[in-house]
Amino acid sequence: MVRQFVVYFYRHIREKNVYEILSMYEKSFSAISERYFKASSWPSAEAIARYADNDHVFGLLYKEMYFRHVYGKTTPTLDQRKESWENYCNLFGVILHGNVNMQLPNLWLWEMIDEFIYQFQSMCQYRGKLSVKTKEELAALKGCDDVWSALGVLNFLQALVDKSGIIAHLDKERRGEEKFSDTEGYDYNQSNVLRTLGYFALIGLHRVHILLGDYTTALKVLDPIDLDKPGIFTKVPGASVSTAYHVGFAYFMLGRYTDAIRHFNASLVFINRHKVAATRPYALDILLKKQEQMYALVAMAVSLGGAASGGGANARSGVVRLLEEGVVSALREKHGDDMARMGQGVVSAFDELFSLSCPKFVTPAPPAGSAADAEGAAANYNEEAYRSQLKQFLQQVSSYEKLPALRSYLKLYTTISVGKLAGLMEVEAGALKAQLENMKAKSRLVEWKGGSSALDGEEVSVSDVEFTVDGENIAVHDVKPVKKNGDFFLRHIAKQNELMEDLGPAKPLVYKGKPVASA
Numbered sequence: 001m002v003r004q005f006v007v008y009f010y011r012h013i014r015e016k017n018v019y020e021i022l023s024m025y026e027k028s029f030s031a032i033s034e035r036y037f038k039a040s041s042w043p044s045a046e047a048i049a050r051y052a053d054n055d056h057v058f059g060l061l062y063k064e065m066y067f068r069h070v071y072g073k074t075t076p077t078l079d080q081r082k083e084s085w086e087n088y089c090n091l092f093g094v095i096l097h098g099n100v101n102m103q104l105p106n107l108w109l110w111e112m113i114d115e116f117i118y119q120f121q122s123m124c125q126y127r128g129k130l131s132v133k134t135k136e137e138l139a140a141l142k143g144c145d146d147v148w149s150a151l152g153v154l155n156f157l158q159a160l161v162d163k164s165g166i167i168a169h170l171d172k173e174r175r176g177e178e179k180f181s182d183t184e185g186y187d188y189n190q191s192n193v194l195r196t197l198g199y200f201a202l203i204g205l206h207r208v209h210i211l212l213g214d215y216t217t218a219l220k221v222l223d224p225i226d227l228d229k230p231g232i233f234t235k236v237p238g239a240s241v242s243t244a245y246h247v248g249f250a251y252f253m254l255g256r257y258t259d260a261i262r263h264f265n266a267s268l269v270f271i272n273r274h275k276v277a278a279t280r281p282y283a284l285d286i287l288l289k290k291q292e293q294m295y296a297l298v299a300m301a302v303s304l305g306g307a308a309s310g311g312g313a314n315a316r317s318g319v320v321r322l323l324e325e326g327v328v329s330a331l332r333e334k335h336g337d338d339m340a341r342m343g344q345g346v347v348s349a350f351d352e353l354f355s356l357s358c359p360k361f362v363t364p365a366p367p368a369g370s371a372a373d374a375e376g377a378a379a380n381y382n383e384e385a386y387r388s389q390l391k392q393f394l395q396q397v398s399s400y401e402k403l404p405a406l407r408s409y410l411k412l413y414t415t416i417s418v419g420k421l422a423g424l425m426e427v428e429a430g431a432l433k434a435q436l437e438n439m440k441a442k443s444r445l446v447e448w449k450g451g452s453s454a455l456d457g458e459e460v461s462v463s464d465v466e467f468t469v470d471g472e473n474i475a476v477h478d479v480k481p482v483k484k485n486g487d488f489f490l491r492h493i494a495k496q497n498e499l500m501e502d503l504g505p506a507k508p509l510v511y512k513g514k515p516v517a518s519a
Helices: 002-014 020-036 044-054 056-073 078-097 106-128 137-144 150-164 166-174 193-211 214-220 237-253 255-276 283-304 319-322 325-343 349-359 384-398 403-410 420-427 429-442 484-503
Strands: 415-417 444-447 459-462 465-470 473-478
Touching: 002 020, 002 044, 002 056, 020 056, 020 106, 044 056, 056 078, 056 106, 078 106, 078 150, 078 193, 078 459, 106 150, 106 193, 106 237, 106 325, 106 384, 106 429, 150 166, 150 193, 166 193, 193 214, 193 237, 214 237, 237 255, 237 283, 237 384, 255 283, 255 319, 255 325, 255 444, 283 319, 283 325, 283 349, 319 403, 325 349, 403 420, 403 429, 420 429, 420 473, 429 444, 429 465
Parallel strands: none
Antiparallel strands: 415 473, 444 459, 465 473
């Protein structure tokens, strides 16, 4: 079975038969793995080389799949991690500096970048667990500082972006001079490999900056890709969901909750439509995991974005206006209790959901690998990156703590003195004025309204109560939300159109073998 797989796989790659390559990559490799290599590795690249004319590039591609299977089904050793890193270095080196004459499916090219970053994360996690390693393992690890280093990963991704010229291609597409996305990156006059890898490397760079906690740079990196229009990334489910999750998370950590919710909502709807069509079990598992993470992030974004506006899972105003009805219903079912706790200012609720939904952060520099460093159970450097981001997030949460109670009191009055409201809130008058200023600031969020950069945006109000402070008096004004019935009808018209497409063209009615004339 393996010999036959290799022979035909190599032949299809030589013949640039993208459809057969995709079928064998997506289905045959998984089926053979499930049947024969459920808990073991595939034959080595050296063992199968003679069935592929000892082709060097094919060997690198085979090893890329080989090591991905090792990571998925077993626990890789340090030597296997090193070998996989060296294989990626060689493979990307050939693509960057050689004359690659291949057509590979976009799914494989995306998963190549996705796996490259996953293995980088995995190595960072492995490096950080010093307390469970022997002196020999620590000594071996100390000589691997350049293996899966953050700088090396970033350099390869940036090199793919630069060498592919993908930014220029995307600029031409925006000006209408090129149809890069319409052709899904394929061009049968030349290889699609470098150009499409460069495209996915942009998304990869964005993801690595997220893992390092640099959210502004992460969003800036994606400026060449128009995230609000269909592109190659929207045609590969894994790429679409990963991009939406990481873009939404960057907005979330920057306090731009409406933008975060917009991206999460679109991806949750996308997953609901595509999860039934997932052809590989592990791909479905990844989609479902990301779905759960995004629901948790939406719950926190709605709670924080609605703290000054009264938004909640049961409301259709404020930040919740951005969510589809189905997403709101699922959100209420999954995190209704959590949102009630967050609405009461219970910090532990935010802590729990953040732990569930955040990516596995990494530190750019490896820890010092010595036996002394490993003494004590606390010698786990993986927690440092996570704790740093959690601390940053909880500081943000603490600034919202008093807003729900303050808003509920303001809703009861049209005019109230600072002294009386301070008494109700059980704070000093000076502290109350600071809270009122904080509420004004939090009731306005920066929201993307179009532009060349994901960092662009305009301030919008998400509050349903406005007030002015004149000396010692507070005048409160209710803000009635404007109902946008047009959006409601447009959403349902779009849903109806999708259903009609799924049903296909209407068939003529036949009665006793004769067509029935329509009315």
